[in-house]
Amino acid sequence: MNQFTAPLSSDDTSKSGCTSAAQRAVMLAATTLQIEADALNHLRQRLQAEDAAAFAQAVDMLLSCNGRVVVSGIGKSGHIGRKIAATFASTGTPSFFVHPAEAAHGDLGMITPQDVFIAISYSGEAAELMSIVPIIKRLGVKMIAMTGKPQSSLAQIADAHLNLHVEKEACPLNLAPTASTTVTLALGDALAVAVLDARGFREEDFARSHPGGALGRRLLTHVKDVMRTGDAIPSVTPETKLTRALLEITKKGMAMTAVVNTENQIIGVFTDGDLRRMMETVQDFTQISIADVMRPNPRRIRPDQLAVEAVEIMETYRINQLLVADTDGHLVGALHIHDLTRAKVI
Incomplete structure (x- = not known):
């Protein structure tokens, strides 16, 4: 029995059901945030130690890209991948998301040898993603894998591997991607920030990508x-x-x-x-x-x-x-x- 499924105490049951439910919800929320915060802290520690070289290699690949950064993933990884692609695009690195299933039915034509491919799969074994990886490699496209399993098939075939491993998910069943997706999103942001800094990306550049936003109006309106x-x-x-x-x-x-x-x-x-x-x-x-x-x-x-x-x-x-x-x-x-x-x- 873990902290999520433990029965309420007699003190809890003596209160109204509504109050007990609210207390439990707050407790679960706090625990969720703590688990995800711990996962991010462990990611930071790895990034400053054993994963530093891999991260630097990935940044170099992105900086030397003469095409676009193509991000792909299935399920929750796909949702996170869309955001990562959008962050790259809005910070000076041409990027787009391609769904692996759609890629297998024609969208691979959008990918060129000049691109860099970021493949996201916590297990590193997602069938839809792995089905297109051989073709990506055959095109000569450089590949960055983001997985939680350094020994997975995807991690082994990639040119650079970024480790997303988390000790546990915040889900009470330890099943639904929660801490792992938080870590993936944060690492994607870290990549984008490192690249924009290396490119000398400025406020004015950001404004040109966001003319409809408040910053765009402030920096582009004369x-x-x-x-x-x-x-x-x-x-x-x-x-x-x-x-x-x-x-x-x-x-x-x-x-x-x-x-x-x-x-x-x-x-x-x-x-x-x-x-x-x-x-x-x-x-x-x-x-x-x-x-x-x-x-x-x-x-x-x-x-x-x-x-x-x-x-x-x-x-x-x-x-x-x-x-x-x-x-x-x-x-x-x-x-x-x-x-x-x-x-x-x-």
Whole structure:
């Protein structure tokens, strides 16, 4: 009788059935996590000792691959394999998953001698996978095997073998792949991370593979992509009366206006905040020119800079608007923090 099947104590049975069931569920969950954590720790220890050379060999094979990384496995190994292939693909290593049964019925045509084949099978004897291995080898494709049995057929025929052995599964029956699939997934991640680091893969590279994600938007969106242009930019000249400038602020809806000279170069800015501060001391606005109350040399950003840099400036100086200028100081656009929010940069 193991820790999973042990009967509840008399103390447990004295409580409601619901409470006892909940306690048992929590106990099993904690035990499952501990078993899987132990399996990962043992994998780490092996990787830093007897398995270090095999891991380094696998990384070298992946780095020297002139084709794609093809991952294959059946059952739970296949599910993990799909994720490993996706991780490689999203981190700069062209990769795809092929189902071994489908491969045996035509999909082998997707595999070329320039590829590297990663075969995943904890037993190392999966019939569907082993049926295509001889053909893979005949093509001259380099093979990395991920198994829990170093003496298995798959491990012996591979060019590099990565050991997935676990002492026990987290399943109460020690049957369902649990700890072994956790270890497989983690080792796949370790391979992908080692390869991306060796390739010099950067945040910008990751963003290009994820243009629809938050990181992609942050690293690929430039100020020019989201700034307001043309008639949407609030601007007045220095001699403009304050009352007229307030109409421009209201019309353009940015809670500010730029002040530009005759060559459209930025010389100042006036915001709603400036107006509120003025109202404490000024009674008559009709005779005031914008040049008398504007703030000179306002903060600005170039259109070719990243939108996240605009966010950083706004947050640092606690402002909600930012003027966009070219290298000669000409006004070419304007940004409101709401523009960045709509673009999902924030």
